[in-house]
Amino acid sequence: MKWDEFIITGDPLILGAQISILISGIGAVFVLTYFKKWKWLWDEWITSVDHKKLGIMYILIAILMFFRGGIDALMMRTQLAAPNMTFLDSLHYNEIFTTHGTIMIIFMAMPFLIGLMNVVVPLQIGARDVAFPFLNNLSFWTFVIGMGLFNISFIIGGSPSAGWTSYMPLASNELNPGPGQNYYLLGLQISGIGTLATGVNMMVTIFKMRAKGMKLFMMPMFTWTTLITSMIIVLAFPVLTIALAEMTFDRLFGTHFFNLTNGGMPMLWANLFWIWGHPEVYIVALPAFGIFSEIISTFSKKRLFGYNAMVYSIIAISVLSFLVWVHHFFTMGSGAVVNSFFSITTMAISIPTGVKIFNWLLTMHKGRISFTTPMLWSIAFIPNFVIGGVTGVMLAMAAADYQYHNTYFLVSHFHYVLIAATVFACFAGLIYWYPKMFGHKLNERIGKWFFWIFVAGFNICFFPQYFLGLDGMPRRINVYGVEDGWFALNFISTVGAFIMGLAFIILVYNIYYSFRYSPRETTGDSWDGRTLEWATSSAIPPHYNFAKVPEVTSMDAYWKMKEEGIDPNKIEKYEKIHMPSNTALPFVMGCFMFLVGFGLVFEWFWMGIVGGIGIFACMAFRSFDYNDGYYVSVEEIEETEKRAREAK
Amino acid sequence: MLKNGKSLKWLAFLALSLFLSGCGNMTVLDPKGPVAESQAWLILFSIGFMLLIVLVVFILLTVILVKYRERDDHKGYQPDIEGSHKLEIIWTIIPVIIVIILSVPTIMTIFELEEAPAATSHKEPVVVHATSVNWKWIFSYPEEGIETVNYLNIPTDRPILFKLTSADSMAALWIPQLGGQKYNMAGMETQLYLQADEVGTYAGRNANYTGEGFADQRFDVVALEQGDFDTWVEETQNDAPELTQDEYDKLMVPGSASEMTFSSTHLDWVDHSTDAEYAINAWDRMGYVPLNPHSRAWKSI
Ligand code: HEM
Ligand SMILES: [Cu+2]
Ligand SMILES: [Cu+2]
Numbered sequence: 001m002k003w004d005e006f007i008i009t010g011d012p013l014i015l016g017a018q019i020s021i022l023i024s025g026i027g028a029v030f031v032l033t034y035f036k037k038w039k040w041l042w043d044e045w046i047t048s049v050d051h052k053k054l055g056i057m058y059i060l061i062a063i064l065m066f067f068r069g070g071i072d073a074l075m076m077r078t079q080l081a082a083p084n085m086t087f088l089d090s091l092h093y094n095e096i097f098t099t100h101g102t103i104m105i106i107f108m109a110m111p112f113l114i115g116l117m118n119v120v121v122p123l124q125i126g127a128r129d130v131a132f133p134f135l136n137n138l139s140f141w142t143f144v145i146g147m148g149l150f151n152i153s154f155i156i157g158g159s160p161s162a163g164w165t166s167y168m169p170l171a172s173n174e175l176n177p178g179p180g181q182n183y184y185l186l187g188l189q190i191s192g193i194g195t196l197a198t199g200v201n202m203m204v205t206i207f208k209m210r211a212k213g214m215k216l217f218m219m220p221m222f223t224w225t226t227l228i229t230s231m232i233i234v235l236a237f238p239v240l241t242i243a244l245a246e247m248t249f250d251r252l253f254g255t256h257f258f259n260l261t262n263g264g265m266p267m268l269w270a271n272l273f274w275i276w277g278h279p280e281v282y283i284v285a286l287p288a289f290g291i292f293s294e295i296i297s298t299f300s301k302k303r304l305f306g307y308n309a310m311v312y313s314i315i316a317i318s319v320l321s322f323l324v325w326v327h328h329f330f331t332m333g334s335g336a337v338v339n340s341f342f343s344i345t346t347m348a349i350s351i352p353t354g355v356k357i358f359n360w361l362l363t364m365h366k367g368r369i370s371f372t373t374p375m376l377w378s379i380a381f382i383p384n385f386v387i388g389g390v391t392g393v394m395l396a397m398a399a400a401d402y403q404y405h406n407t408y409f410l411v412s413h414f415h416y417v418l419i420a421a422t423v424f425a426c427f428a429g430l431i432y433w434y435p436k437m438f439g440h441k442l443n444e445r446i447g448k449w450f451f452w453i454f455v456a457g458f459n460i461c462f463f464p465q466y467f468l469g470l471d472g473m474p475r476r477i478n479v480y481g482v483e484d485g486w487f488a489l490n491f492i493s494t495v496g497a498f499i500m501g502l503a504f505i506i507l508v509y510n511i512y513y514s515f516r517y518s519p520r521e522t523t524g525d526s527w528d529g530r531t532l533e534w535a536t537s538s539a540i541p542p543h544y545n546f547a548k549v550p551e552v553t554s555m556d557a558y559w560k561m562k563e564e565g566i567d568p569n570k571i572e573k574y575e576k577i578h579m580p581s582n583t584a585l586p587f588v589m590g591c592f593m594f595l596v597g598f599g600l601v602f603e604w605f606w607m608g609i610v611g612g613i614g615i616f617a618c619m620a621f622r623s624f625d626y627n628d629g630y631y632v633s634v635e636e637i638e639e640t641e642k643r644a645r646e647a648k
Numbered sequence: 649m650l651k652n653g654k655s656l657k658w659l660a661f662l663a664l665s666l667f668l669s670g671c672g673n674m675t676v677l678d679p680k681g682p683v684a685e686s687q688a689w690l691i692l693f694s695i696g697f698m699l700l701i702v703l704v705v706f707i708l709l710t711v712i713l714v715k716y717r718e719r720d721d722h723k724g725y726q727p728d729i730e731g732s733h734k735l736e737i738i739w740t741i742i743p744v745i746i747v748i749i750l751s752v753p754t755i756m757t758i759f760e761l762e763e764a765p766a767a768t769s770h771k772e773p774v775v776v777h778a779t780s781v782n783w784k785w786i787f788s789y790p791e792e793g794i795e796t797v798n799y800l801n802i803p804t805d806r807p808i809l810f811k812l813t814s815a816d817s818m819a820a821l822w823i824p825q826l827g828g829q830k831y832n833m834a835g836m837e838t839q840l841y842l843q844a845d846e847v848g849t850y851a852g853r854n855a856n857y858t859g860e861g862f863a864d865q866r867f868d869v870v871a872l873e874q875g876d877f878d879t880w881v882e883e884t885q886n887d888a889p890e891l892t893q894d895e896y897d898k899l900m901v902p903g904s905a906s907e908m909t910f911s912s913t914h915l916d917w918v919d920h921s922t923d924a925e926y927a928i929n930a931w932d933r934m935g936y937v938p939l940n941p942h943s944r945a946w947k948s949i
Contacts, residue, residue, distance in 0.1 A: 090862075167856075169817055170858060175816060175817055175938070179940070260834055266833065266835075302728075303730065331820060332831050332838070333812075333830055339758050343754055354739060354742075355740055355743075357705065358739040361705070361712060364713070365716060366725060366726040366729060387702065390698035394691070397750060398758050399690055399828075400828075403687050403829075405828070405829060406857075469676075470675070471674045472676060474855045476857040479863050
C-alpha cells in the first residue's frame with residue numbers, strides 16, 4: 001500500500017474537510033484541557049451506565065451525523081442543480097450518496113430514536129434503570145466505534161461507493177477494489193452488534209421492570225412501540241450480521257457467497273439485505289409513531305383514541321414488515337405469482353397504518369389542541385406522511401413499479417416517509433423531552449421558525465422529485481443532459497434542500513440560545529404531561545430516577561395521579577437504592593473493536609488479531625468482575641430530593 | 649372567510665391543472681407502445697384513488713385543527729373518549745376495499761406483462777439478447793445473426809422479446825416510453841416483452857446503479873417500419889464487420905464505448921446467462937487489473 005492510497009489526497013473538498021476536522025479536533029482538546037473537563041468527561045459520561053446520559057450521548061452523535069449526512073445531501077443536490085454540472089465527479093458522487101444513505105439510516109435515524117428510548121422508556125415504565133446497564137454502555141460504545149470507523153473512510157482509504165444497499169457483484173473485490181467497501185461492512189457490523197444488544201436490553205427492561213400495577217395494556221404508546229421495535233431488531237439484525245459477515249469473507253478471504261465466480265449468488269445478497277432492510281425501515285418508523293402518539297395526546301389534552309387498536313396495528317405492521325421484502329426487487333423477474341403476493345402484502349401494510357392515522361385524527365377531535373412546537377411537528381407529520389404513504393401504495397403495485405423502480409419517484413417516496421415520520425419525530429421528541437434532559441425548554445418562537453422553514457424546504461425539495469421520476473429520471477445518476485428536460489424541477493429541489501440546511505442552522509442556534517436564555521424549569525412536569533416520566537424532577541432526573549417507584553393503576557398513570565391529587569414524590573420514608581457502578585470496560589473494549597475493524601479494512605490481519613485478543617481479554621476480565629453495584633444511601637436520597645423540592 | 653375560501657379553491661384548481669398538464673408530457677405517462685400504455689393507465693388510475701385519500705385526510709385534519717384549537721370559546725372538549733369500535737371498523741374496512749380495488753388491475757397487469765401484448769401476440773416476436781457490461785449495452789439478434797453496441801433498432805407493431813443478462817454488475821434495461829424495466833443479472837436470464845407502436849427514437853438506459861460510468865450507460869432505440877427494419881438487417885448482414893472474440897473481450901473491460909455494428913454475435917462463444925465468469929476471465933486475457941480508484945496508478949490509465 002502506498003502512502004497516498006492511505007490518506008486521500010487530490011480533492012479540494014476532502015482537503016477542506018480534513019483541515020476542518022483537524023482544527024476542530026485540536027479545538028476540542030484545547031477546550032477540555034483549558035477548562036479541566038477531562039475527568040468530568042470520563043467520570044460523568046464516558047463510563048456512565050446511567051440510561052439518561054447514554055441517551056443524551058446517542059442524540060448528540062445523531063445530530064452530528066445529521067449534519068454530516070446533510071452536508072452530503074447538499075453536495076449531491078448542488079451537483080444535480082443543473083445539467084452537465086462538474087462540481088462532483090462520478091466517483092465522488094457515488095461515494096457521497098452511499099455514505100449519505102448509510103449514515104442517515106444507521107448512524108442518524110436509529111441512534112436518535114434509540115437515544116430517546118434510552119432517556120424515556122425506563123422513566124415511562126417507572127424503572128430505576130434498564131435491565132442490563134453495563135450492556136447499555138457497551139451498546140453505546142460499539143455504536144460509536146462503528147460510526148467512527150465508517151466516518152473516517154472518506155479521509156483514510158476512501159469511502160464505500162456501492163450504495164447503501166451494496167448490491168453484489170458491484171460491491172465485490174473485482175468491481176469495487178480498495179478498502180471503501182470494507183469500511184461499510186465493518187462499520188455496520190460493529191454498530192449492528194450494539195443495536196442488537198440494545199434490542200435485547202429494551203425488551204427485557206420492558207417485560208421485567210415495569211412499575212407495580214402497570215399491565216402491558218397500560219403502557220404508554222412510546223414504550224409499546226419500543227417493545228415491538230426491539231423485537232423486530234432481535235429478529236432482523238442477525239440476518240444483517242450473517243450477510244455482512246459473508247460479504248466480508250468474500251472480500252477478505254476469497255469465499256464465494258455472492259461473487260460472480262465459482263457459483264456465488266449475487267441475488268442472495270439482495271434477498272438477505274432486504275429481509276433485514278425492510279424491517280429496518282419499521283425500526284425507524286414505529287418509535288416515531290410512538291412519539292407522535294404521546295405528543296398528540298398530551299397537547300390535545302385527551303387520552304389516545306383507540307389505544308388497543310393502535311397497539312394491534314403496530315403488531316400487525318411488525319409482522320407484515322417481514323413479509324414484503326421482495327417489493328424492493330419486483331423487477332428481478334421472480335414471476336407473476338411471487339410479485340402478486342408481495343404486491344398484496346405490501347399494500348396490506350397501509351391498512352393498519354391507515355387505522356393509526358385516523359386514530360390520531362380522532363385523538364385531536366374534541367380535544368383542546370395547543371400548538372406548541374412538538375405538537376406542530378406531530379401535526380405536520382400527518383399530511384406529509386400520508387403523501388409518502390399513498391405513493392408507497394403506488395410503488396407496491398408491481399406492474400406500475402416496473403416504471404417507478406430506481407427512479408426519483410422512489411427517492412421522493414422514501415424521503416417523504418423517512419423525514420415526515422422519523423426525522424419529524426426526532427425533532428418533536430427532542431423538543432418535547434428536552435426539559436426532562438436539560439432542565440429548560442427550547443425557545444418556542446425560534447422553534448416555530450425552525451419548523452416552518454424546514455417543512456417548507458422539505459416539500460420544495462422532495463415534491464418535484466415525484467414528477468422527475470415520472471419523467472424518467474433514474475436515481476443515483478450524477479449528471480444529466482439539457483435534452484433530458486429535468487433542469488427546472490431539479491433546480492427547485494436543490495433550492496428546497498438549502499432551505500432545509502438553513503433550518504438546521506436555526507435549530508443549532510435555538511439550542512445555544514435556549515441554553516443561555518430560556519428560563520430554568522424546576523417542576524419536572526413541563527408540558528402538563530400524562531405519563532410517568534413527568535413525575536420525576538428535572539434536569540436529568542437523579543440517577544436512581546424515582547425516589548420511590550410509583551404504583552400504577554391505569555393508563556396515563558401520571559395524569560390519573562394528578563386528577564386524584566396524588567403527589568408521587570411525597571414520600572414518608574426513603575429507603576436505600578441499589579444502583580450499578582460506572583464502568584470503563586466497554587470503552588476499552590470499543591478501542592479494541594476499532595483495532596479489529598481498522599485492521600480488517602486494510603487487511604492488516606496482525607492488527608485484527610491484536611484487537612481480537614484485547615476483546616477476549618476484556619470479556620474474561622468482565623467474567624471475573626464481581627462488582628455488582630452499590631447502594632445509594634438514604635441521606636443522599638433525602639438530600640437530592642430536598643434540593644429538587646426546594647427548587648420548585 | 650368567503651374570500652379566503654374562494655382563493656383557496658382557485659389555488660386548488662391551479663395546482664390540479666398544473667399537475668394534469670404536467671402529466672401529459674412526462675415520459676412515463678407518454679407511452680408509445682401497449683406495455684407502457686397499460687402501465688401508464690395503472691399509474692393514472694392509482695393517482696386518482698390516492699388523491700381521494702389525501703383529500704379526505706387533509707380536509708379532516710384541517711377541520712379538526714380549526715374546530716378544536718385551544719381558544720376562549722372552546723366547545724365540545726371531551727377528554728375521556730376511549731375510542732369507537734364502530735369508527736375503527738369503518739376505517740379498517742374502507743382501506744381493505746381500496747386495497748382490493750387496486751390489487752385486481754395490478755395483478756391482471758402483472759400477469760399480462762409476462763407475455764407478448766395481446767393485440768400482436770399472433771406475430772412472431774423479434775428476439776433481442778440485451779447484455780449489460782460496465783458501462784455499455786450489447787444487443788444481439790440471434791435470428792438475424794447481427795449485433796449492435798449502444799443502440800437498438802426495432803420494428804414497430806411487433807412484440808420484442810428481450811432476453812436480459814449481464815456480464816458483470818446487475819443492471820436494469822429501461823425504455824420508459826415502451827414499458828417498465830427488468831434486471832440484467834450475470835449468470836441468469838430474465839425476459840421482458842416491449843413493443844413500439846409508432847416510428848420514432850426513444851431513450852433507453854440502465855436504471856440500476858452500476859458504478860462510475862452508470863449515468864452514461866444509455867442508448868437510443870429506433871423504431872422503424874417493418875420494411876425499413878428488414879432493409880437495415882440485410883445491410884448490416886452484408887456490410888458490417890464480423891465481431892471477433894478479441895474485440896469482444898476488449899468490450900468486457902469497464903469503460904464506455906461508442907455505437908458499433910457487427911454482422912455476427914457473441915452468442916457464438918458465450919452466453920452470459922449461463923457463464924457468469926466470462927468477463928472476469930476476459931480481463932485476464934486483456935491484462936486489465938482493477939485498482940483502488942483512489943490510487944494514482946488508476947488515474948494515469
Ligand atoms: C434532509 C435533507 C435530505 C436531502 C436534501 C437528501 C437528499 C438526497 C439525495 C440527493 C439522495 C441521492 C439520490 C440519488 O442520487 O439517487 C439521497 C439518497 C438517500 N437518502 Fe437522502 N436526503 C435528505 C435526508 C435524508 C434522511 C433524513 C434520510 C434517512 C433517514 C435519507 C436517506 C436516504 C437514503 C437511504 C438514500 C439512498 C442512498 C442510496 O441510493 O444508496 N435522506 N438523499
Ligand atoms: Cu421495503
Ligand atoms: Cu437474478
